[in-house]
Amino acid sequence: MSGFAEKVYEVVRQIPKGKVLYYGAVARMINEPRKARFVGFALHQNPEPWKDGEGIPCHRVVFKDGSVLTGYVFGGPEVQKHLLESEGVLFLDDNHVDMNACLWDGSSSSDEDFEGPTAPPADFDWARELQD
Numbered sequence: 001m002s003g004f005a006e007k008v009y010e011v012v013r014q015i016p017k018g019k020v021l022y023y024g025a026v027a028r029m030i031n032e033p034r035k036a037r038f039v040g041f042a043l044h045q046n047p048e049p050w051k052d053g054e055g056i057p058c059h060r061v062v063f064k065d066g067s068v069l070t071g072y073v074f075g076g077p078e079v080q081k082h083l084l085e086s087e088g089v090l091f092l093d094d095n096h097v098d099m100n101a102c103l104w105d106g107s108s109s110s111d112e113d114f115e116g117p118t119a120p121p122a123d124f125d126w127a128r129e130l131q132d
Helices: 003-014 023-029 036-044 077-086
Strands: none
Touching (some): 003 023, 023 036
């Protein structure tokens, strides 16, 4: 596993239940702001798939506009949506998370031993990141 992928997994492990991040935000949190697509590649190779509350919760990563993934990932968008709804994530419609209510700001960590970023870099601009 690459160092890049390990950093991605550490950030994604920290996303609390009921919250989401988008690929670009994960990339920025590991100081690789132009590698959102690589975040997706790393999550596709998840060595610890989420099951029964354990593993890397890749289902908590969505597109910047809040849309869930399409295609085969997680068994389809309805599976990702079900996982997110079961954790309390709010949806605006069938495919879009309410990013205003559920976007994780990185400010809390459930793992005391986590040594990676628990907040975006100091220059992180959420308004710019969320622009269309």
